[in-house]
Structure formats: structure tokens, C-alpha cells
Amino acid sequence: MFEGQSVSLSCEEDDSSAGWTLRRNTTRETRTQCGGVWGRPAGSSCTISYMVPLDSGVYWCESREGATRNDLPVSVVTTPPTQPEEGLDDDITAVTTEHHF
Numbered sequence: 001m002f003e004g005q006s007v008s009l010s011c012e013e014d015d016s017s018a019g020w021t022l023r024r025n026t027t028r029e030t031r032t033q034c035g036g037v038w039g040r041p042a043g044s045s046c047t048i049s050y051m052v053p054l055d056s057g058v059y060w061c062e063s064r065e066g067a068t069r070n071d072l073p074v075s076v077v078t079t080p081p082t083q084p085e086e087g088l089d090d091d092i093t094a095v096t097t098e099h100h101f
Contacts, residue, residue, distance in 0.1 A: 008047045008048075021041070054076075055074065055076050056074055058072065
């Protein structure tokens with residue numbers, strides 16, 4: 001991902017009573033939950049509206065009981081290349097990426 005992009009991550013709820021939430025580990029934080037310091041929670045989903053390199057880390061879903069699933073490594077780089085490589089589209093626009101666990 002590039003700095004400035006938006007990402008929406010969702011925990012697929014096969015058992016709604018489990019209360020799945022999104023957590024992450026970064027170089028600054030360990031096992032932090034979406035909301036408060038990072039991300040905007042909505043049920044079992046989380047949206048980060050402006051990704052920065054410090055958002056790089058591992059994201060996963062965790063139930064109220066502590067069960068975990070679907071680790072997703074995320075790497076955020078500062079900027080796309082200034083000169084497009086031959087054959088690549090030179091129009092880079094803001095993108096919202098969605099991922100469902």
C-alpha cells in the first residue's frame with residue numbers, strides 16, 4: 001500500500017456471538033484494537049482513512065474469547081515511483097482497499 005491510501009478491513013462473522021474485532025501489531029504497538037488511537041470501527045469492520053508507514057504491521061481478527069484468525073501482513077510505503085516504469089499506468093489515484101478475513 002502507499003501512504004495516503006484508505007483501507008477497510010472486515011472480520012467475516014460466521015458466528016455473530018463471537019464478537020470479532022480487528023487488532024494489530026506494529027513497531028509501536030502490540031495487540032491494539034481498532035478505534036481510539038487508530039482506525040474507525042463499525043461492527044466487525046475497521047477503516048483507516050489515511051495509511052502511513054507506521055501503520056505497517058500484522059492485522060488479524062480476534063474473538064471475545066481470544067480466538068484469533070487470518071493474519072494479514074500490511075506494508076505501507078511513502079510514495080509511488082515518480083517516473084512510471086515502461087508499460088505501467090502513470091495515473092495513480094487515491095484508492096480504498098477492502099479486505100475481508
